[in-house]
Amino acid sequence: MRWSYPEQFSTFASHYASDRRQPMSTFLAKKTGILGGGQLGKMLAQAAADWHLPIYALDASRDYPAGLCATGMVVGSYQRREDVLAFGRQMDVLTIEIEHVHTGALRELQAMGKVVHPNPVALELIKDKGAQKEFFQKEGLPTAPYQLFPSAQAIAQAVQQGRLSLPFVQKTRTAGYDGKGVQVVRTSSDVSHLLQGPSVVEPLCDIDKELAVLVARNARGECAVYDPVEMVFHPQANLVELLVCPARLPNDLAQQAQQLARRTIEAFDICGLLAVEMFLLRNGTLWLNEVAPRPHNSGHHTIEAAATSQFQQHLRAIHNLALGPTALRKPAAMVNLLGAADSQPGRAHWQGVDRALQLSEVYVHNYGKAFSRPFRKMGHATVLAPTVGQAIERARQVQQWIRIEGVQ
Numbered sequence: 018m019r020w021s022y023p024e025q026f027s028t029f030a031s032h033y034a035s036d037r038r039q040p041m042s043t044f045l046a047k048k049t050g051i052l053g054g055g056q057l058g059k060m061l062a063q064a065a066a067d068w069h070l071p072i073y074a075l076d077a078s079r080d081y082p083a084g085l086c087a088t089g090m091v092v093g094s095y096q097r098r099e100d101v102l103a104f105g106r107q108m109d110v111l112t113i114e115i116e117h118v119h120t121g122a123l124r125e126l127q128a129m130g131k132v133v134h135p136n137p138v139a140l141e142l143i144k145d146k147g148a149q150k151e152f153f154q155k156e157g158l159p160t161a162p163y164q165l166f167p168s169a170q171a172i173a174q175a176v177q178q179g180r181l182s183l184p185f186v187q188k189t190r191t192a193g194y195d196g197k198g199v200q201v202v203r204t205s206s207d208v209s210h211l212l213q214g215p216s217v218v219e220p221l222c223d224i225d226k227e228l229a230v231l232v233a234r235n236a237r238g239e240c241a242v243y244d245p246v247e248m249v250f251h252p253q254a255n256l257v258e259l260l261v262c263p264a265r266l267p268n269d270l271a272q273q274a275q276q277l278a279r280r281t282i283e284a285f286d287i288c289g290l291l292a293v294e295m296f297l298l299r300n301g302t303l304w305l306n307e308v309a310p311r312p313h314n315s316g317h318h319t320i321e322a323a324a325t326s327q328f329q330q331h332l333r334a335i336h337n338l339a340l341g342p343t344a345l346r347k348p349a350a351m352v353n354l355l356g357a358a359d360s361q362p363g364r365a366h367w368q369g370v371d372r373a374l375q376l377s378e379v380y381v382h383n384y385g386k387a388f389s390r391p392f393r394k395m396g397h398a399t400v401l402a403p404t405v406g407q408a409i410e411r412a413r414q415v416q417q418w419i420r421i422e423g424v425q
């Protein structure tokens with residue numbers, strides 16, 4: 018493990034003592050460690066800078082997005098027990114920007130007296146989609162019915178024997194993200210291309226809208242819930258095209274969704290943020306899809322559009338400070354800026370940003386990733402407008418204009 022900044026510390030034992038600069042003036046002298054140094058870590062570090070909060074990220078390279086904004090970037094693996102322990106020992110409070118971390122090490126750090134949010138027990142439930150579904154069921158949280166299978170072979174056998182009918186959705190229990198590890202199985206020929214590994218299988222739901230509700234909670238038990246976000250799908254490609262807030266929903270459904278998010282964070286006993294993904298079915302039922310105990314893609318608009326950004330809210334929540342107001346200042350639409358689908362992997366080359374910036378209330382975020390490949394999340398843009406419709410229209414324009422290619 019290598020320590021990169023401010024100096025090559027053999028240990029962080031006393032950051033302030035070994036740092037020759039004047040001690041920082043801060044109302045919160047809590048060294049905060051993030052497992053993961055991607056774009057979520059970067060934006061968390063940006064929010065921490067407002068308070069001059071010392072914040073460090075652990076990830077494979079100091080060149081990862083958080084490297085620009087964190088007080089220090091520590092090179093190591095968040096999946097390796099020794100690295101997480103060595104990193105965590107030097108911190109006061111630990112959090113994550115990705116679920117797939119070594120939770121055993123987090124348990125050890127917690128036993129040493131470190132503050133760890135989200136709590137490792139919840140994290141272990143959440144990082145396994147099967148355990149997560151079992152938890153929803155046990156807690157009476159509404160979700161699609163499901164079956165657990167140990168392997169692709171067992172699923173194929175269940176289909177053959179008529180115990181499982183087509184169509185269905187297969188999700189690998191661990192290591193899936195951004196739709197990887199999820200597939201719809203419609204035909205018997207699809208059954209010969211099942212994903213390998215232990216899986217959750219669910220019926221294909223009749224979804225009207227996909228929603229996400231962000232909720233934050235601190236150790237005093239206070240909760241703050243954001244307005245539901247709606248994921249708008251591309252009509253042909255079946256890809257999430259953009260996210261809009263507020264979701265276009267009747268008030269009572271929006272409140273029901275917020276209530277469900279609050280119940281969910283309380284059930285998991287999580288401090289920090291929880292992003293709660295839901296399906297609104299065509300029959301009006303709300304079902305939990307899955308949760309993420311950290312800042313989330315569906316909350317990026319809160320940076321410019323809400324009274325408190327999700328990143329500052331997460332810091333408030335993990336440090337047991339008062340939570341901020343969640344009110345939406347203006348309707349917003351957010352698009353992910355992805356590596357162009359028809360371009361080679363290569364050095365990232367951005368085009369069209371200047372044109373997009375000529376529109377009013379367009380906020381472009383570049384995560385600073387050096388390399389682009391098709392569909393890689395390279396940044397995002399949030400558009401604010403007087404109405405959701407106008408925000409969507411402008412966001413689509415921005416998405417068309419900004420192109421990120423890989424060049425050799």
Ligand SMILES: Nc1ncnc2c1ncn2[C@@H]1O[C@H](COP(=O)(O)OP(=O)(O)OP(=O)(O)O)[C@@H](O)[C@H]1O
Pocket residue numbers: 161186188193194195196197198199219220221222223224227294306307
């Ligand atoms: N039971 C289901 N019925 C219909 N569609 C589903 C079902 N489960 C998942 N999907 C679709 O697949 C998408 C991805 O599923 P899920 O959220 O479980 O996986 P993921 O890999 O964690 O995705 P992401 O990281 O993008 O959130 C959902 O957003 C939804 O569009």
Ligand SMILES: [Mg+2]
Pocket residue numbers: 294306307
């Ligand atoms: Mg999901």
